[in-house]
Amino acid sequence: MxxxxxxxxxxxxxxxxxxxxxxxxxxxxxxxxxxxxxxxxxxxxxxxxxxxxxxxxxxxxxxxxxxxxxxxxxxxxxxxxxxxxxxxxxxxxxxxxxxxxxxxxxxxxxxxxxxxxxxxxxxxxxxxxxxxxxxxxxxxxxxxxxxxxxxxxxxxxxxxxxxxxxxxxxxxxxxxxxxxxxxxxxPINFAEYSRSDNEHKKKMEDAIDKTMECFKHMNFEKWALPLSGGYDSRAILCFLVNKGYVPENFTTITWGLEQSIKEKKNDAKVAKDIANTLGVTHKYYYTNVSDEPIKKIIDRFLLCGEGRIDHLSGYMDGMKLWRDLFDDGRVGIIRGDEGFGWSPVSSALMVRYSIGCALCSDYSNLVNVIERFGLSNQVFPAELKQKNESLSTWRDRLYHAYRIPTVLAALSDLKLSYAEQISPLLSRSILNRVREMPDRLRTDKALFKKIVDYITPKIPYANKGANASVQDILKKGPVIELIRDTLRCDYSRTLFGSEFLNYIEKNISFEGSSNKKNSVSIKQFIKKLIPKFIKNWLKNNELVLPTIDPNKLAFRVYIVIRMHQILSKDCNRIKSY
CATH class of the missing domain: 3.60.20.10 (Aminohydrolase, N-terminal nucleophile (Ntn) domain)
Known part of the structure; x- marks a missing residue:
């Protein structure tokens, strides 16, 4: 907060x-x-x-x-x-x-x-x-x-x-x-300790138990636990319940579209079922699109998060959820951010994609953009490059050294304008145990999932998100109009140059635009016919590079332009004395 x-x-x-x-x-x-x-x-x-x-x-x-x-x-x-x-x-x-x-x-x-x-x-x-x-x-x-x-x-x-x-x-x-x-x-060092799987499991359970001790005397009346349909927040709730730290006034919250709470295996529905089974209060907040002007919605998103991240979809309510938590007297949230491991990878390229630190040269529609338009060089820091380590170890080291401080921390910034945040699964004692495990116990969070499966109610995990997809949001007419108007203004042309902005704008598509829709549906149909192992082989050998959605790309350029405007005004807001 x-x-x-x-x-x-x-x-x-x-x-x-x-x-x-x-x-x-x-x-x-x-x-x-x-x-x-x-x-x-x-x-x-x-x-x-x-x-x-x-x-x-x-x-x-x-x-x-x-x-x-x-x-x-x-x-x-x-x-x-x-x-x-x-x-x-x-x-x-x-x-x-x-x-x-x-x-x-x-x-x-x-x-x-x-x-x-x-x-x-x-x-x-x-x-x-x-x-x-x-x-x-x-x-x-x-x-x-x-x-x-x-x-x-x-x-x-x-x-x-x-x-x-x-x-x-x-x-x-x-x-x-x-x-x-x-x-x-x-240093963030991953070094496997020679232990049996059960010994690793016991060490991890002890580390989680030790961290949860900090909640023993907490006044939960002013705090809430965001509960999803996945493993992470469910684990926190189950550990707290098992330790007897959950009082009657303990509240879990979930947010998403209004219809999501009724959809089977949706984040929202599963979270509600978990809360009901464990006997804790659950409150669902709608994040349907605010009826405010779209520029005001996006500006608030950029001001609260300072333009550090493009994850707009959960905030299209105009930050109403977080305002309501503030007005309800909530001091903060207990969040399930974690670093237990990540999805399987088979190449350096797949590592960069999975962690969210891919370069422009890793995408077909950005591969030549730096040279073509004279943009600054993109340098991958030496300390983040693969060392004498397996792909899986490098993946998880990047998660700790890059994804959490860059992506997850940026998402936290959005909320910290309204509510404090505690992330117990990111405690040093837990992360140290993660870094001692072999790759196979971290890949797909294998050990962590085993621990959670043992203590959780037998309710299926979610496989659908509760919020609208960002691709759908960025194809809405008012959003496209705002982005296009901004790309075409003199301020933007001075900052980027017309040639680059024309390149970004030309592939923007509207919701329901027939040619694009047919083109995408044909591509998706063909993709479904290709076996997964062939897709992975093509990516691993860099024969086929993916494309960033043109509307998402345009929104990212919009962020740069708008933040340049905001920060240029900021430095003149408070006059020196």
């Missing part, structure tokens, strides 16, 4: 007007669809100033040290720089007389950005907050190919070339007298 901006200046002390400035930044970060008053808090103390948007009792503060989120272990020295990285879901800012340290959790489930120059150090869970504070925006064009190929900012970039993203399980340390910063990071 809270977002923070934390500043340390080298020479000048902060004054009262700087406190007002920070509070104005917090005000700008507020979701505009919340009618009730949101409480912000700012502190100014000599060279240190920080402000917290939507200050709640769930955060932990001691002196000038602040922890947003939750610790899974009790630690009295959490506020001391240079002490151990703790287990939890958090963004941590800890200060003493000599240094200031900013710390991410084991997988950077809550993203921290920072800026450093000869006068100040600024760290925040919001890129917008930093740019409003420093008063300028230097667009980093390197994000463009990553947005095109993945729908995200990529593995390490921000919208501004001066802002750095703090990696998973790491910290940046400011030494105040030297006026220098340094970064340290705990």
């Amino acid at each position: 809270s977002k923070i901006i934390y500043v340390y200046t080298r020479n000048n002390s902060f004054r009262l007007k700087d406190k007002d400035r920070l509070l104005k930044i917090c005000k700008e970060l507020e979701p505009e669809n919340i009618a009730s008053k949101i409480h912000h808090k700012a502190s100014v103390n000599d060279h240190i100033a920080f402000a917290i948007m939507n200050y709640t009792t769930s955060l932990i503060k001691k002196g000038n040290s602040v922890l947003l989120g939750c610790l899974y272990d009790q630690c009295e020295s959490w506020d001391e720089p240079l002490t151990d990285f703790m287990d939890g879901s958090y963004a941590l800012f800890r200060d003493n007389e000599d240094c200031l340290e900013v710390v991410t959790d084991a997988v950077a489930s809550r993203t921290i950005w920072y800026y450093f120059d000869e006068n100040c150090f600024v760290a925040s869970t919001s890129q917008r907050a930093i740019l409003m504070f420093i008063g300028s925006f230097h667009f980093d064009e390197r994000v463009i190919p990553w947005l095109l190929s993945t729908g995200s900012l990529g593995p390490e970039l921000s919208w501004d070339k001066r802002l750095k993203r703090l990696p998973a399980d790491s910290s940046v340390l400011l030494e105040k007298k030297k006026w220098s910063i340094s970064m340290k990071q705990a």
